[in-house]
Amino acid sequence: MVEVSASILSVKKENAIQTLYNLEVAKIDYFHIDVMDGEFVKNNTIDQMLEYCEYLSSISTIPLDVHLMVKDVKSYITSFSVFEPNIITFHLEAAKNKQEVMEWITLIKENHCRVGISIKPDTALQELYEYLPYIHLILVMTVEPGEGGQKLIESTISKIENLKKYIEENALETQIEVDGGIQLKNAEVLKQAGADILVSGNGILNSEDYEKTVKELKV
Ligand code: DX5
Ligand code: ZN
Numbered sequence: 001m002v003e004v005s006a007s008i009l010s011v012k013k014e015n016a017i018q019t020l021y022n023l024e025v026a027k028i029d030y031f032h033i034d035v036m037d038g039e040f041v042k043n044n045t046i047d048q049m050l051e052y053c054e055y056l057s058s059i060s061t062i063p064l065d066v067h068l069m070v071k072d073v074k075s076y077i078t079s080f081s082v083f084e085p086n087i088i089t090f091h092l093e094a095a096k097n098k099q100e101v102m103e104w105i106t107l108i109k110e111n112h113c114r115v116g117i118s119i120k121p122d123t124a125l126q127e128l129y130e131y132l133p134y135i136h137l138i139l140v141m142t143v144e145p146g147e148g149g150q151k152l153i154e155s156t157i158s159k160i161e162n163l164k165k166y167i168e169e170n171a172l173e174t175q176i177e178v179d180g181g182i183q184l185k186n187a188e189v190l191k192q193a194g195a196d197i198l199v200s201g202n203g204i205l206n207s208e209d210y211e212k213t214v215k216e217l218k219v
Contacts, residue, residue: 003029004200004217005032005177007199009045009147010149013048020052020060026213027215028204029197030087031056031065033053033064034049037070039070040145041069053083053085063085065085066087066088067089068094069145070091073090073091077111084112086113086114087115087137090108091145092117093123102134105135114136115136116139117131117135118141120145121142132167136174137174137175137177137197139177140176140178140179141179142156142179142180142190148201148202153180157189158193161194164194176195178197178198178199183202184217203217
């Protein structure tokens with residue numbers, strides 16, 4: 001069984017409270033929080049995501065899975081760690097050098113969160129390998145980061161397979177999370193490729209029955 005992290009990026013603001021409740025009832029494993037700064041990617045979701053985190057941490061026990069699509073990683077680790085997320089993930093492409101990557105890893109651990117590193121579809125896996133012993137998960141982007149509701153880029157599937165192979169060959173325990181354009185019709189191939197956590201936004205939000213969709217994504 002894989003875990004499901006529901007992206008709340010595309011939740012309609014008018015119905016947010018009801019939708020977040022319905023996701024919780026549907027037994028999602030995490031709320032996936034897409035933090036965009038208007039610099040690393042065009043959109044800016046900072047205020048909205050701070051508001052959602054504040055609300056969720058007061059009413060829900062479902063763990064938060066924070067995905068930072070930001071340039072100033074250090075500041076946002078600090079501003080989102082107050083919500084005690086289970087996972088904080090940053091983008092490898094946001095770092096200037098190895099020292100900065102290691103500093104961010106340490107800072108996330110000091111805040112008692114699990115550490116994830118994400119790569120965009122065009123970033124090579126090899127750039128990540130040296131960090132795997134220090135982190136808990138890799139977030140493989142299956143679309144270009146920046147917006148919800150895009151179509152999954154097929155070429156990212158072999159990347160997941162190769163990453164899984166590398167993790168097994170090196171006896172690592174790193175989890176693989178996949179994010180972007182994921183829905184029931186392509187979930188199976190991602191699970192076969194080695195995904196441990198599926199992020200899904202519109203795939204769940206546009207479905208009739210959240211509970212049924214989440215259940216089928218998991219098996
Ligand atoms: C893209 C985000 C994803 C995405 C998920 O930048 O990181 O989390 O919005 O939403 P769907 O499942 O709708 O592609
Ligand atoms: Zn995301």
